[in-house]
Structure formats: structure tokens, C-alpha cells
Amino acid sequence: MCGAAAFSFAFGLAARLGGQSLWIRESWETGKINPDGIADFIDPADLLLCHADSQREVLAVAEEALRSGAVTLVVMTLSKPLGLTEGRRLQLAARDGNAVGLALIPEGMGSNAAETRWRCDPVFVSRDSTLLKWELIKNKSGTLGVWYVRWDAASRRFAMVSPAGK
Amino acid sequence: MFDGMQRRVVSLWFPRLASDRALRSRPIEGPFVLTLKQKNANRVYCLNAEAERQGLHAGMPYSDARAFCPDLRSRVADPQEDLRFLHVLRRWATQYCPWVGLEDAEGLVLDVTGSVHLFGGEEALLAEMSGKLQRAGFEVRAGLGDTRGAAWALAHYGAGVAPTGDMLCAIGALPVAALRLEARETVALQRLGLRRVSDLAAAARAPLTRRFGPGVLRRLDQALGAQPEDISPLAEAPHYGVRITLPEPIGLVDDVMAGTRRLLEQLCHKLKAQEVGARILCLTLDRVDHDSQQVELRLARPLHDPGRILPLFERGVSDIDAGFGIERLRLEATRVEDVHATQMNHVSAGRKDQLEDLITRIGTRIGLDNIQRFLPADSHIPERSFTLSSAAYCEPQSGWAPARPRPLLLFAPEPISGSGPHPPQRFRWRRMALTTGRAIGPERICPEWWLEDENWRSGLRDYWRVETQQGRRLWLFHTPQAPGWFVQGEFT
Numbered sequence A: 001m002c003g004a005a006a007f008s009f010a011f012g013l014a015a016r017l018g019g020q021s022l023w024i025r026e027s028w029e030t031g032k033i034n035p036d037g038i039a040d041f042i043d044p045a046d047l048l049l050c051h052a053d054s055q056r057e058v059l060a061v062a063e064e065a066l067r068s069g070a071v072t073l074v075v076m077t078l079s080k081p082l083g084l085t086e087g088r089r090l091q092l093a094a095r096d097g098n099a100v101g102l103a104l105i106p107e108g109m110g111s112n113a114a115e116t117r118w119r120c121d122p123v124f125v126s127r128d129s130t131l132l133k134w135e136l137i138k139n140k141s142g143t144l145g146v147w148y149v150r151w152d153a154a155s156r157r158f159a160m161v162s163p164a165g166k
Numbered sequence B: 001m002f003d004g005m006q007r008r009v010v011s012l013w014f015p016r017l018a019s020d021r022a023l024r025s026r027p028i029e030g031p032f033v034l035t036l037k038q039k040n041a042n043r044v045y046c047l048n049a050e051a052e053r054q055g056l057h058a059g060m061p062y063s064d065a066r067a068f069c070p071d072l073r074s075r076v077a078d079p080q081e082d083l084r085f086l087h088v089l090r091r092w093a094t095q096y097c098p099w100v101g102l103e104d105a106e107g108l109v110l111d112v113t114g115s116v117h118l119f120g121g122e123e124a125l126l127a128e129m130s131g132k133l134q135r136a137g138f139e140v141r142a143g144l145g146d147t148r149g150a151a152w153a154l155a156h157y158g159a160g161v162a163p164t165g166d167m168l169c170a171i172g173a174l175p176v177a178a179l180r181l182e183a184r185e186t187v188a189l190q191r192l193g194l195r196r197v198s199d200l201a202a203a204a205r206a207p208l209t210r211r212f213g214p215g216v217l218r219r220l221d222q223a224l225g226a227q228p229e230d231i232s233p234l235a236e237a238p239h240y241g242v243r244i245t246l247p248e249p250i251g252l253v254d255d256v257m258a259g260t261r262r263l264l265e266q267l268c269h270k271l272k273a274q275e276v277g278a279r280i281l282c283l284t285l286d287r288v289d290h291d292s293q294q295v296e297l298r299l300a301r302p303l304h305d306p307g308r309i310l311p312l313f314e315r316g317v318s319d320i321d322a323g324f325g326i327e328r329l330r331l332e333a334t335r336v337e338d339v340h341a342t343q344m345n346h347v348s349a350g351r352k353d354q355l356e357d358l359i360t361r362i363g364t365r366i367g368l369d370n371i372q373r374f375l376p377a378d379s380h381i382p383e384r385s386f387t388l389s390s391a392a393y394c395e396p397q398s399g400w401a402p403a404r405p406r407p408l409l410l411f412a413p414e415p416i417s418g419s420g421p422h423p424p425q426r427f428r429w430r431r432m433a434l435t436t437g438r439a440i441g442p443e444r445i446c447p448e449w450w451l452e453d454e455n456w457r458s459g460l461r462d463y464w465r466v467e468t469q470q471g472r473r474l475w476l477f478h479t480p481q482a483p484g485w486f487v488q489g490e491f492t
Helices: A006-017 A057-068 A084-097 B017-025 B049-053 B062-066 B080-094 B122-135 B147-159 B167-171 B183-191 B195-203 B204-213 B214-224 B251-275 B305-319 B347-367
Strands: A021-026 A047-052 A071-077 A100-104 A117-123 A133-141 A145-152 A157-161 B009-013 B032-038 B041-047 B073-076 B100-103 B105-113 B142-145 B242-251 B276-287 B292-302 B326-338 B371-378 B386-390 B409-416 B424-431 B434-443 B461-468 B473-478 B484-489
Touching: A006 A071, A006 A100, A006 A117, A006 A133, A006 A157, A021 A057, A047 A057, A047 B347, A047 B409, A057 A071, A057 A084, A084 A100, B009 B100, B009 B122, B017 B032, B017 B041, B017 B080, B032 B049, B032 B062, B041 B062, B080 B100, B080 B105, B100 B195, B105 B147, B122 B142, B142 B147, B142 B167, B142 B305, B142 B484, B147 B167, B147 B214, B167 B195, B167 B214, B183 B204, B183 B214, B195 B214, B242 B251, B251 B276, B251 B305, B251 B326, B292 B305, B292 B326, B292 B347, B305 B347, B347 B371, B409 B424, B434 B473
Parallel strands: A021 A047, A021 A071, A071 A100, B032 B073
Antiparallel strands: A047 B371, A117 A133, A133 A145, A145 A157, B009 B105, B009 B142, B032 B041, B100 B105, B242 B326, B276 B292, B276 B326, B371 B386, B409 B484, B424 B434, B434 B461, B461 B473, B473 B484
16 A cells, blocks of 8 residues: 555554454654544544554564454554565464455555455545545456546445546 | 460551651651641651751651751652551561551551560560661651550550550550540640549549540550450461472473463462453463572463363463473463453454454563554644553443544654745655646634644634645644745545
8 A cells, every 4th residue: 555645544444344453553654643533533532553663573463463353444654665584474363363454555566365455546536525546546346447536425335436526 | 274365466566667767768867757638737747866856756847947957858758658568567577476457557467466575575576666666767656565556555555565454554654645636626635634544544434425425545555455456467468478398390382381281270260259351461480490480471361261261371482492391380360450250242252352462462572552543532732632542451432433534654844945825836745746637625724722732822823625636635834923835634
């Protein structure tokens, strides 16, 4: 997952999955998640934050959380490329715990082990303030594609917008 | 005929407990006082012998004391810590007899009936106690008598041992203040000419009761043994530690876990009986080569369920280096908290328990304080409208209802070039050239003047939601009182 609107993708996914989500980041990262901002997506009480010292710790915590089955979504912010072994371990853990793992990565640093890779960017249109462009840039088991979506705060879900409608 | 054993009571008085305790940790030569704020003034709370020789006394204002004695050294008193230390001394005194209680805030009372001969007689017992305490740096006065009152009188106003039998003969010569009377009563008795205990005992009882109420004669009877008085020993705090010693050393993880399971069952039984749960557990593994290894487990919530705690030990135990084998296991709950029985709920309990176990497991890796959750805070300043606190020590709270749209991400304000009250048409932010497509605002937020905040020195802020042509949706603010534009957050 990369791009400028990756956060809203993650929180939209959390809203869709329901239940507890866990957000793991390295402790040096300065940007703060604002609970007032995410209240549109999920109840901030359902979000747990972990601050890990290094990417190694981030991955270890993510694996533990994915395997436990106590959370439905694990989001980790990564700063370095993810190796094949780590990626595969996370996938197995996610399968065991029946949870979704999402890695927020800098542009062009995806792991080869990833099932799918998305790029998510906000799009400016004169009428709508929530229009996003989701681009599937890697898919192991299907084709790539581009979708335009819009966040509907009332029903707490993303609504698809036809390309012509943008 | 044998009519039971005569009761014998020791009273210990530490006249300078507070200053002795303070000087024990950091000794000081010369006059020394502990000060405490009493009655709106800094007063002398406790002083050492040297200071007393200089003419100071407890209760005098500290400024006076310094005027009398210019080279006076002082520290601040800590009565709570003194009381805690008195409990330590009480525990120490249980080596002489099991029945030890506290006497006021600076004394102990011991019922040594039947244990005197173990220390070579009463004189020897007192000498040993005083000797040990004096070597430890405490000034102590001890009295031994048939009753608690007599022992107290001897400790405070006399010294030594009162022979068994007639207490009046032992304490008769002491002043009436030795009967634990109030100061007002003591003065009144002295005015009546009753200066000594023997005077009081010889006086007619009925007029005394009419004059003073029953209190004075009750104290006299208690001291002379005509009226019983009990000593209430304090209960030992429950100790949450169990251990197991093995006939043969073990080294396999499974074996250690099996041993831990046995210990946990015993420990949790103890915890359940007291309605408490362990918050921090410490497993000590003693190896054959006299080395010992520790596994510490910090739990996300107090637990006393062995089935849930045991799997959480797995990670710590697997990291242990068993060396030539482990021969002794010791498990202690180093911190416990109250756990009250609650109604079980089969719908939601499972998920919550799973989450708490997950927090514990992650906590063993990155520290329990690094797992946090948001709590709402009462402030309209964006960065202060929430707090982050450790998820293990707080419950999730709802009540998030922002009145206006707020950004997903907040960061420290980043200055951009711009002037005037309206958002700049073109600006550079994080090395990106951005063009304003649409700006919604302003929303004015005033600083909270009652709180000092470095970041809000520039005065009130006008916030704008700016959607750029390039797509980024930013939260900008303008400070009209110190003109400037900043980016503080990002939507989407």
C-alpha cells in the first residue's frame, strides 16, 4: 500500500472489517494519527497503537498480532523494503489468525511476497472532497485495475464512482 | 497450683525515630533537624541529640531554630516513610515473639510471655534488643512489665525491668504522665497535688471519676493490671511467592513449562483466595552452577487464571539458557491488584481476553507502555483533544464526536510561504509545488490562555481545509497576530 491517501484506505478497510485494529509504527515517526479525524471511519476506541524501536520489532509484533486472531486488521508502516522470508511469514500468520495485514510502504519499495499492492491517491474535483483513485499495481492472482471511489461517511463505506462521473 | 503464666510485656520507644532513620541513610555530624510544614509554618519535626543539647525542641519554628543554632543542618521529614519503617521494625521484632503491635507512631509493644527464657532472661532480652537497635543507629528506650501500661511507663519515664507481681511498687514513683494521660489531665492532676502514680493510686476513686471521667482511672487500672488491655498484632501481608525444588536438574523447555504450571496453580490458588490478580510475575530459575535466570511477565490486566497466564510465559522461558540444568523454580507475583468477581458473558468475553493476552505478549517484546490507545480529552485545541495512554492501564472510552472535519494525520506545524488572510494560491510544501484548488474556511481556534503552550505563542489561528489541484488535501492555518502560514495536518 503506498500513495498519499494510504491512510484513508487503511481506515476504510478497518471500518469494513469491524472489530479491533492494531497500528504498528516505529517510534521515531513524527506524524500523529488524529483520533478526531478517524472518528469518521471507525470508533477510535477500537484502535490500538504500538510503538516499536525498529522495523524488525514492527514485523515481529505484526506477526504475533496477525496470528493471535484477536484483531481483524494489522497495519504496519515500513520504511525499508520487506524481504521474501518476512513477507511470507506474515502471510502465514495472517492465514492462521484469519486477519488482514496491511503494510504502508514508501513508493516503489514493495515486497515480492505481497499478494496485492495498491497505490492510493486523492484526486481533485471541484465538487467532491473525498474522491480517491485506487490503483492495483500488483496482483498475484488476477489482473490490475484502476478504480475511483468516494468515502460515504453516513454509511461508513467506500462507494465506487464511474470514471465518467469524476 | 499452677495458675498459668504471668504475662510479660515489652514496650520499645524510639524517641528520635524520624531523625535516626534520616541520619542512617546519610550520616551528618553536628546538630540536625527534620522539618515539616505544620500549622502553616515550617517547624522542627524531629531532632537529634546534638540539636537538643543546643536548646532546640520539636515544634519550634525552623527559622527560630536556625537563629539559635546557625550551623544547623536540616532535611524535610517524611512521616509516611517513618511509619513504613516502623512496620519494618515491627517485622524485625517478631524474632523475639510472635505478638508484636505498634504503639503510637514511634513505639512497639511486644508480648514476650513465654519466650523470655530463649534469650537468657528478661534483662538479657532487653539488653540484646537495645544493643542491636543502637548498633543500627537508633536511640531506644525499653521497659518490661506485667502490663502494657507499666511497660510503657517504664520505657518513657523510667527504665528497665519491673519484677513480676506488684506493678504499683515498680511504677509508683513515676510521674502521673507515665500513665498515658492527656496533657490536660496531667496538668489538672498535678494541680490537685497528685504528682506520682502512687499518689493517684492512694487517692479516693469516686471523686476522681467525678472530676475527670472514667479515663484517668482506666489508665491507672490498666497499668496496674486490674483491667485487661490487649495488644493487637498486625497481620502479615500475604506473600505471593511459591517455589519448587527438583530432585534432578531439568533443561527442556517443556519440563520448565510443566514446573511453571505447577507453581502457577499454587500461586493462583493463593491469589484467588485473596481476590487479587497478578500484574507482574517474576519466575526465577536457579541453575545447578548457582547462577540464576529471571523471566519477568507484565500482564495487560490483573489475572489469576493459570490457564491464561501459562502460555504467556512461553516466549520468556524459551529464551532461557539452562546451562547444566535448572534445579529450583521460584514464582512470585511482585505486583498484585484487586480483581473482583464479575458476571461472565459468553458473547464478548472471549474476544476481549484474546486481545488482552495479545497486549501482554506484545508487551513482553516491546514494553507494555508502548502499546497505547486514544482517550478523549476536554480541549478544543486539535493536538490536545486526545491523549495517548498505555492500553494495559486504561479502558477504552467512547465519546468521539468532532463537530467539524478534522485531518487524519497531525504533525508539527510546517511553515509555508504565504501572506494575507486567504490561503496562498501557489505554495511549496515538502518540496512539492502545490496549487490551491479549493479552500474551505476559516475556522478560528483560540489558544487556551490558562495553559502555557510554546506552540500557541503566536496567538489565535484561522484553520483552512485546502484541496490542491495535485490531489493532496491539507489543513493549513494562518496566524493573524504574527502573520504566517503553516501546514498542520493532512486529510485522506
